Amino acid sequence: MNVLSGSILFWALAALACTVALALVLPGLMRRRAQPGMAQRAANVDVYRDQLRELEAEHAQGRLDADEFAAARRELAARLAGDALDPAVPADAPPAAASRRGLGYGLTLAFPLAALGLYFVFGTPAALTARPAAHPAGMAGAGHDFGALVERVERKVEANPDDAEAWVMLAKSYGVMQRWGEAARAYEKAAVLLPGDAAVLSGHAEALALGNAGRVDDAAMVWVRRALAADPNDMKGLELAGFRALDDRDYARAHDYFSRLHAQLPPELPYAQDILGVREEAARLAGLAPETAVMPAPADREAAAQIAGKVDIAPGLRAQLRAEDVLFVFARAAAGGPPVAAIRARAGDLPLAFTLDDSAAMNPGNVLSAHERVNLVARISKSGGPIAASGDLEGELPDVKIGTRNAVILIERVRP
Known part of the structure; x- marks a missing residue:
């Protein structure tokens, strides 16, 4: 040069x-202010990490066997991917100031x-007219993006083609990237290793349908039937079978599939209400008598599915609060397991009134209203993350009934 x-x-x-x-x-x-939904998404990701750590701990302690641990990890990975793709709803914000x-x-x-x-x-302006010296080429930084993670899973299945869990993870990852053809092939590999896993079978059917402009064709129905034979209550299989029946104008059969699906869903979920609407339309087209189930008023349903109360800290621990400390409030099933609902707040706002409901759910299939009693935990994190660590401040209120309006969680101990 x-x-x-x-x-x-x-x-x-x-x-x-x-x-x-x-x-x-x-x-x-120049842009509008950031969307408020991002704070909840960040809290969700933190809690997902916490759930994974807890699953690993329970597996190490023998409370979960290998199959249960693998299934829980697959479910957690799928929920995290779905949450990462869920777009935050933009708020009405004023334009940038002049x-x-x-x-x-x-x-x-x-x-x-x-x-x-x-x-x-x-x-060194003189360098512009100097002869360039030879130098080694720089290396581009490795980006830890989702594509890189998918490549790692691809290498994993190449090294061990009999790793069923890796094939399932790869299939779901391809689905996140909307690479439906590759997702279907990965599900097919997983189905060979897990022939009785209804979620894998219906996942394959879904990938085939979405790769075919959303049409549940005969090839997809082969896998739907296999999924429902393995588990007659597989929700994804019931949904796909119901929409295929609608396409075939078999409205009575569609009504049956959607009824079985809706019976498994908490009625407060928007998804459950959508399925109910489709079921009622199928009933109308089939000439069936409308179902008149008695539902509680919306306000009653909302109150019944909530836990409200206050979090406070013992006077002897208040001096340990720092401005950057983060407060997490969790609800766990009374029998144990990962959180079913969680919120995040500033520890400096204590005492803090809180409300937990289905909008704080970590998994749409495992919401607060699906439980009768839960254990409440309040934790002040010194690191800013929900993973329990030495020096964190905690309080717990066990066996709280859903619908409680005056729960009080007192943070009164320091984790050793």
């Missing part, structure tokens, strides 16, 4: 660097000039 071309390349790269820097800075000044826009415009002009001046003061 000659000196002239090297200079041109330098100035082109400098201009590109300024453009990239402005592209990173200006959107923060002062912020002015600052953005000022930076657009000042940033390149300042960079140029600093280079001539502190840099």
